[in-house]
Amino acid sequence: MADVILMPAIGLMAFYAAAALLPAIVLLRYIYRHDHIEKEPPALLLRLLLGGVLSAFAAILLETAGMWILPAFAEEGSDLYYVFLAFLVVAVSEEGAKLFFLKKYSWHQPAFNYMFDGIVYAVFVSLAAFENVKYVFDFGLSVAFSRAFLAVPAHMAFAVFMGIFYGRARCHARRGNGAAAKSNLAAGFISAVLLHGFYDACLMVSTNLSMVVFVGFVIFMYFFVSRVVKTAAAEDHPM
Numbered sequence: 001m002a003d004v005i006l007m008p009a010i011g012l013m014a015f016y017a018a019a020a021l022l023p024a025i026v027l028l029r030y031i032y033r034h035d036h037i038e039k040e041p042p043a044l045l046l047r048l049l050l051g052g053v054l055s056a057f058a059a060i061l062l063e064t065a066g067m068w069i070l071p072a073f074a075e076e077g078s079d080l081y082y083v084f085l086a087f088l089v090v091a092v093s094e095e096g097a098k099l100f101f102l103k104k105y106s107w108h109q110p111a112f113n114y115m116f117d118g119i120v121y122a123v124f125v126s127l128a129a130f131e132n133v134k135y136v137f138d139f140g141l142s143v144a145f146s147r148a149f150l151a152v153p154a155h156m157a158f159a160v161f162m163g164i165f166y167g168r169a170r171c172h173a174r175r176g177n178g179a180a181a182k183s184n185l186a187a188g189f190i191s192a193v194l195l196h197g198f199y200d201a202c203l204m205v206s207t208n209l210s211m212v213v214f215v216g217f218v219i220f221m222y223f224f225v226s227r228v229v230k231t232a233a234a235e236d237h238p239m
Helices: 002-034 042-072 079-106 117-126 130-139 141-149 151-174 178-205 208-234
Strands: none
Touching: 002 117, 002 141, 002 151, 002 208, 042 079, 042 117, 079 117, 079 151, 079 178, 117 151, 141 151, 151 178, 151 208, 178 208
8 A cells, every 4th residue: 555655656756856857957968069079077077966966055054144144234025135135145155156166076177178168067067956856846847847948047057157267267277377267267256146146136026127127138148148158169179
């Protein structure tokens, strides 16, 4: 009797997991296929996925601390509160944690020898899908559908911008230009934070105007990022 009850439950959990993981798998494959010149070692990519999972846990801790402090600077529930929450708490925590584990697992890798590698590595850390699995199991398949077309591609877009500057930073570091390496790392982090923060702020403020801006921003960002990926892949070259 217990087996009869257990089997449908396991099947449902597997279906939810597949719904949560599939969008990330599709986008990871999309980026991986654009790495035309030299494919990255599978073991390194798996470590980056692990780094993405660890970054999600780190971000939860940072966001919890940020949300505890934030009411001292803005009235809870106000538009200013949501803007601060989106940019200074959520975006800074998540993108900062991703950059930390991205650099930890890939910066000194011998395989990190082409410019496009920075994009590959950043996207693999960003799309570890832990957050998506959590949302789908918490809120169901309706969330899986919306996140498949909005949140998951958005996180890839943020990672692409971080990855462009991350590749440039590693190139400068290889050439002994530490100042340029640091400035590009900062640029990658800031660009990801600004995009992530703007995306979340539009949703959190949730007025008619903010939702119109959100839709326009998402459409523009996806088309623009698609062109950036294709251009970066076509122009890829050794460091």
